[in-house]
Amino acid sequence: MKVISAYSIKGGVGKTAAAVNLAYLCALEGARTLVWDLDPQGAATYYLGQKPGTTTGAKKLIFGDAELSDIVTETRYANLDAIPADFRNRKLDVFLDRGKKNPHRRLDRLLAPMAADYDCVILDCPPGINLLSESVFYASDVLLVPLIPTTLSVRAFDLLTRYVHEEQRKDRVRDISIAAFFSMVDRRKQLHNSFVEVLPDERAGVMRCVVPSATEIERMGVNRAPIHAFAPSSRAAAAYEELWREVKRIAGDSWLGSTLATAGQ
Numbered sequence: 001m002k003v004i005s006a007y008s009i010k011g012g013v014g015k016t017a018a019a020v021n022l023a024y025l026c027a028l029e030g031a032r033t034l035v036w037d038l039d040p041q042g043a044a045t046y047y048l049g050q051k052p053g054t055t056t057g058a059k060k061l062i063f064g065d066a067e068l069s070d071i072v073t074e075t076r077y078a079n080l081d082a083i084p085a086d087f088r089n090r091k092l093d094v095f096l097d098r099g100k101k102n103p104h105r106r107l108d109r110l111l112a113p114m115a116a117d118y119d120c121v122i123l124d125c126p127p128g129i130n131l132l133s134e135s136v137f138y139a140s141d142v143l144l145v146p147l148i149p150t151t152l153s154v155r156a157f158d159l160l161t162r163y164v165h166e167e168q169r170k171d172r173v174r175d176i177s178i179a180a181f182f183s184m185v186d187r188r189k190q191l192h193n194s195f196v197e198v199l200p201d202e203r204a205g206v207m208r209c210v211v212p213s214a215t216e217i218e219r220m221g222v223n224r225a226p227i228h229a230f231a232p233s234s235r236a237a238a239a240y241e242e243l244w245r246e247v248k249r250i251a252g253d254s255w256l257g258s259t260l261a262t263a264g265q
Helices: 015-028 043-047 058-062 086-099 101-118 131-139 151-169 190-202 216-223 235-251
Strands: 002-006 033-037 080-083 121-126 142-147 177-185 205-210
Touching: 002 015, 002 235, 015 033, 015 043, 015 080, 015 121, 015 142, 015 216, 015 235, 033 043, 043 216, 058 151, 058 190, 101 121, 101 131, 101 177, 131 216, 131 235, 142 151, 142 235, 177 190, 190 205, 205 235
Parallel strands: 002 121, 002 142, 033 080, 033 121, 142 177, 177 205
Antiparallel strands: none
């Protein structure tokens, strides 16, 4: 089982859209896929047409009184399940701090039993850096980071990579791959074009994948669905297909080796 976490220090950068669309593409290829919406705002839950969680709170998960399998729900898409957001998740880092020792390993321990049922878990993470972030880093194989082509966004990415590398030196993060992609790109802007062309050569972990600023992405909220469910021929859909191919390459596992074309045959 691979764990891919859509994460950013900054909010509003296209993280959730990437998580939901890549999860859909993963499931479309036949992989058993689970989306865990860790963000109390619940955008991924909303996009997938799910209701927010109401029965098992974060406290029960952290202190061992519940299992993830207790709160998994089916979506309307084949091979794609979800753990809906719970507003109580806003206290996850607090509960982690009060929980058992090695709190940065708690999510990894919670996810371990899910390997019997899923090939891929995609975590949609809240923005910021805290104890929950550390637990996400430890549990993840790939950290998928949307990168708006602006100076401040690049500074935030540099801060994140330094932090992850420091945690790795402390043996608090396993061998995680950082995979940044360009998000909300407007090709009419010279600055955006400059960052897209130059940054992959200057920063390790920055891919050349470009997700445009597109109406179809905004329509995900109206349709409450991944883009491929309502606009499969759009340029945004093609961008997420390219991104998924790159993430599969980085994840480097045999079950991720097929392409959309192969899956459709």
